[in-house]
Amino acid sequence: MDDKKQPIVIKKVVKGHAHHGGAWKVAYADFVTAMMAFFLLMWLLGSTTKPQRAGISDFFKHPSAIQGPGGASTSMIKLGGTQDMPTGPTQMHSIGGARAPTPEELEKAAQARDHQRMQTLEVELRKAIDRSQALRPFKDQLLIDITPEGLRIQIVDKENRPMFDLGSDILKSYAQTILEKIGDFLNHVPNKISITGHTDAHLFLNADMSNWELSTERANAARRALIAGDMDKTKVARIVGLGDTVLFDKKNPLAAVNRRISIIVLNKQTEAAMAKGDAYVSGATSKPAVSAPTPAAGGGAAVAHPEISAPPAGSAANPTVTPHT
Template identity: 30%
Template sequence: MLKRAGQEHGEVVVKKSGGKHQHEEHNSAWKVAFADFCLALMCLFLVLWVLAARDKEEIEMAMAAGAAPNMTYQGQGVRMIGEYQPGSLIPKNPVRPQAQEETGGQPRVQKLLDSPEELAQLSRRVREVGEQVGLGDHIVTAVTAEGLRITVHDTEQSGMFKLGSAEPTAEFVRLLRRIGPMFREIDNQLVIAGHTDALPYSSHSAFAASNWSLSMQRALAARGHMMLGGMPERSVLQVIGMAEVAPADPEQPQAAINRRVELLVTTKAHAQNVHQTFGRLPVSEPLTPGLQSSPADTPMLELLRKVLLQPLQGEAQAKP
């Protein structure tokens, strides 16, 4: 033992190692730590991948619904608009029509349903799908002069959309995606109309959220999910929002049955009328000198027009 210099007490102990631990840094302990690090990193990437896949699905649903803001009820008797946080953009890649893929590039032969019997058969198919997805009590169908009218309405127990929003419930999504492929088989065009109850929004600004915007967004959501189910885009003739102006139960304007989405499978004649109403304006033709008139749209008016024009045409031919 050595004594420390300048001190009377205390001893310095020098321990010499035998050198048997000089290679401990070369053992396999670091491999266990590295394996734990790799496992944690893999779990992190897996979680990020799941979150990205979920966000993409939510974005697709939002885009299919017209990118509508999330509207919610708040308080008694009024609606409030909530927050909406858009996600990342979905790449726009060209998609080949599904109907051509299944037929080897050849267009599918479609049938035009125009008789009441054919429309009634389609009605039964829709009601069968409604029973299968648990919405049989929500569906009302009727064959009219304009076509097959399919109404999917709320009940006091459940609704087609989340309260005050344009986000459909899971049952309604299943219904829409299962009846969408039916329109690949027929050549009829579809009018989609959204309806709300009479419960107003708290804001009355001209550009604020209202029952008009809510009903339109719900109709667009129905269109989007039917297209995701396989309905061709050209099958849609018109998408409209009716707000609360056409209640199913006028005596109770805030009743659940007034909140509904209607699908009108149009006949050929009604579809042509819609095209003419909102299409190109008719060319004006002179009825008499100095007087302009649009062409007649009915046989009676056309006959009257010919009778009135006959004397003028005779005078014109008699002139040298």
């Protein structure tokens, strides 16, 4: 037996701290995001006016996409809310030493944004028409373009396919459907609208009736059809009858295309001018959406009582008295 003792080995185990994981990173990121949002809110409250803050609030309360005649839109149309908020180089307050923009620069930037909104609305409307089974067959009678007043939608007559009964303001069933579908689309746009009636140069055999009355009555009939399509009646800012003073096809005053209804989604500049009482004449200043002669400018408007307004000399320039169509 060996008397030597075996050496005693002491094993010392050092326990480390438990691993905390990455949960703290998520919490910290949330904290930083909340602080950024808080400071952004403080900046917005200090650099915007009360109407602008109301617009921002309304934008986040109603973020849904605009519904068109063919269903929900695939993108947002930024037409309201922050429309007057200066961005980029035209910020209202100086940041980092940059100078504050002049009122003229702010106005120019606001007009540029408004024009961009009209272009976006035009794209969305064309998509809605393509998606709508009710509107697609009549695409050749729907002309869309942008004018100095806003986005113009023209519904024109076609040979053997008129919008109204002969010499009256009674809409054909297909025209009623078109206007109702457009009314549903326009109800989701915050802008007000203008409706203008146009006729061709045929003369009435009845001396008590003229193209002034007919164009105004047809514009009002279009208003009723738009409202029947669930458009808010308060969106209508103006009803105008121009008779045959603004022909679409000046080379052929009797052409069917001259008989049309023009609906303009008014831009903010035009709305402001109308609020001040400034006069505008719809449909007389811009290039048509198809290759046709540009409508003549300068026609007088018969708005409230066209029967007491004599048309300019030569406005109904057809030398032969023919039944009105």
